Amino acid sequence: MQLPDSFSERMQHLLHSEFPAFQEALQQAPLTSIRVNTAKAEVAIALNPVPWAEAGFYLPERPSFTLDPLIHAGAYYVQEASSMFLEQALKQVLDLEEPLQVLDLCGAPGGKSTHLASLISRDSLLVSNEVIRSRASILAENVAKWGSGNVLVTSNDPRDFGRLPHFFDVMVVDAPCSGEGMFRKDPGAIGEWSEENVNLCAQRQQRILMDVWGALKPGGILVYSTCTWNEQENEANMSWLSEQEGAASIKLALQPEWGVVPTQLNGVEGYRFYPHRVQGEGFFMAVMRKAGEAEPISHSKNKKKKYKLTVAGKKEKALVEHWLQEPGSYTWVQHNEIISAIPEALFEAADEVYQQLYVLYAGTEVAEVNGKKLKPLQGLALSQHLHKNAFKTAELDLEQALRFLRRDEITLGTSGTDWLLLQYKGRPLGWAKQIGNRLNNYYPKEWRIRMELPQVLTETAVVS
Numbered sequence: 001m002q003l004p005d006s007f008s009e010r011m012q013h014l015l016h017s018e019f020p021a022f023q024e025a026l027q028q029a030p031l032t033s034i035r036v037n038t039a040k041a042e043v044a045i046a047l048n049p050v051p052w053a054e055a056g057f058y059l060p061e062r063p064s065f066t067l068d069p070l071i072h073a074g075a076y077y078v079q080e081a082s083s084m085f086l087e088q089a090l091k092q093v094l095d096l097e098e099p100l101q102v103l104d105l106c107g108a109p110g111g112k113s114t115h116l117a118s119l120i121s122r123d124s125l126l127v128s129n130e131v132i133r134s135r136a137s138i139l140a141e142n143v144a145k146w147g148s149g150n151v152l153v154t155s156n157d158p159r160d161f162g163r164l165p166h167f168f169d170v171m172v173v174d175a176p177c178s179g180e181g182m183f184r185k186d187p188g189a190i191g192e193w194s195e196e197n198v199n200l201c202a203q204r205q206q207r208i209l210m211d212v213w214g215a216l217k218p219g220g221i222l223v224y225s226t227c228t229w230n231e232q233e234n235e236a237n238m239s240w241l242s243e244q245e246g247a248a249s250i251k252l253a254l255q256p257e258w259g260v261v262p263t264q265l266n267g268v269e270g271y272r273f274y275p276h277r278v279q280g281e282g283f284f285m286a287v288m289r290k291a292g293e294a295e296p297i298s299h300s301k302n303k304k305k306k307y308k309l310t311v312a313g314k315k316e317k318a319l320v321e322h323w324l325q326e327p328g329s330y331t332w333v334q335h336n337e338i339i340s341a342i343p344e345a346l347f348e349a350a351d352e353v354y355q356q357l358y359v360l361y362a363g364t365e366v367a368e369v370n371g372k373k374l375k376p377l378q379g380l381a382l383s384q385h386l387h388k389n390a391f392k393t394a395e396l397d398l399e400q401a402l403r404f405l406r407r408d409e410i411t412l413g414t415s416g417t418d419w420l421l422l423q424y425k426g427r428p429l430g431w432a433k434q435i436g437n438r439l440n441n442y443y444p445k446e447w448r449i450r451m452e453l454p455q456v457l458t459e460t461a462v463v464s
């Protein structure tokens with residue numbers, strides 16, 4: 001791996017005698033790690049845990065994840081281990097039992113969003129945003145697969161969040177960066193690296209931070225991260241924020257065996273992940289508290305208020321509400337023919353987000369209602385709160401499951417006119433409709449596996 005000279009000089013300056021070990025680590029193959037969706041699955045084999053994330057595990061080798069139906073069922077997410085350090089920021093700084101309004105500003109493809117969704121309580125709202133529309137669709141797909149039901153996926157420019165002043169208790173800004181920490185995983189990133197790009201990234205990060213800062217409550221928490229090592233994009237930006245806005249740095253407790261390197265610049269604490277020190281890729285994180293007193297969440301129900309969300313009619317709601325567990329805990333909303341369930345406690349906040357931002361996916365998309373015709377939706381199949389007994393289910397073997405996920409035609413020897421919830425190892429994958437002894441495949445077109453199946457299929461058996 002040929003590194004740019006000025007990058008090597010910078011790293012030598014940062015690492016001194018550790019530089020040769022760092023260089024050598026960059027030549028090693030990157031590690032593979034996953035984070036298990038504990039609401040849906042558990043690890044099936046003895047795996048080494050990621051020490052700073054409860055549901056994180058290293059895999060001994062990288063399987064073909066596409067060929068494991070359970071990844072499509074949202075049973076786990078492939079995520080780089082260092083990034084899972086976000087968990088420490090949340091657990092050490094916040095009371096996660098409390099209802100929180102959380103923003104993940106740079107959300108796609110969804111590693112941190114799905115992690116946040118697992119960490120926050122059911123009465124907490126996660127707004128998961130991605131400015132680039134095509135990437136926002138992938139984010140919405142991953143959020144729907146995770147199935148927690150308390151996430152709104154938006155696709156807005158950071159400056160649009162100025163329309164939600166003092167709205168969020170927590171903000172995660174996993175900023176677009178020069179990607180030095182990804183050189184080992186994505187050698188293509190080396191060619192894009194330049195001093196000029198580092199400066200441009202640092203300026204863009206400051207702009208992003210200023211654009212969203214107003215949406216953070218006084219006393220609210222910012223978790224800032226990048227996958228790069230240079231000081232400009234990391235400690236210097238946090239020091240700038242502290243000077244500019246009076247934000248205070250928050251110190252996290254570290255276990256020495258983690259190998260995470262704490263840093264300090266002008267009173268700002270940072271956490272660095274180097275591949276020769278930790279089992280993971282390059283990463284930086286800092287946690288800051290906005291000046292001022294924390295305000296409790298208050299959304300007054302006002303009868304005269306004009307809502308953007310339309311509550312579903314009684315008739316429509318009655319048709320589908322038994323499809324989720326605890327139907328009474330949701331507000332059922334309808335947009336065109338789509339009925340979605342939003343946790344009742346989050347309705348007011350969700351409506352405010354709808355008033356101000358472009359929402360791509362909200363809560364759990366449950367059904368499409370067209371007169372008397374009812375179609376269960378993919379979001380429901382993958383929901384952690386699906387009421388399975390309301391449906392006929394069919395268990396698929398590995399080949400059938402992969403064919404279903406490719407949107408191929410499949411036959412199961414069933415007959416009738418029902419909707420079938422198709423499962424693999426007991427985990428729902430999606431819907432098929434029986435038409436006599438044929439099955440219509442309703443797996444979403446945009447999500448389908450495009451890969452040809454190999455002649456011999458082997459089970460991945462990472463989680464069960």
Ligand SMILES: C[S@@+](CC[C@H](N)C(=O)[O-])C[C@H]1O[C@@H](n2cnc3c(N)ncnc32)[C@H](O)[C@@H]1O
Binds near residue numbers: 108
């Ligand atoms: C490091 S990635 C986010 C990874 C994600 N947090 C995860 O854990 O899966 C940064 C994201 O910022 C988005 N982005 C690019 N330019 C941006 C901008 N000007 N403002 C906000 N986000 C931007 C990128 O499209 C990208 O998805």
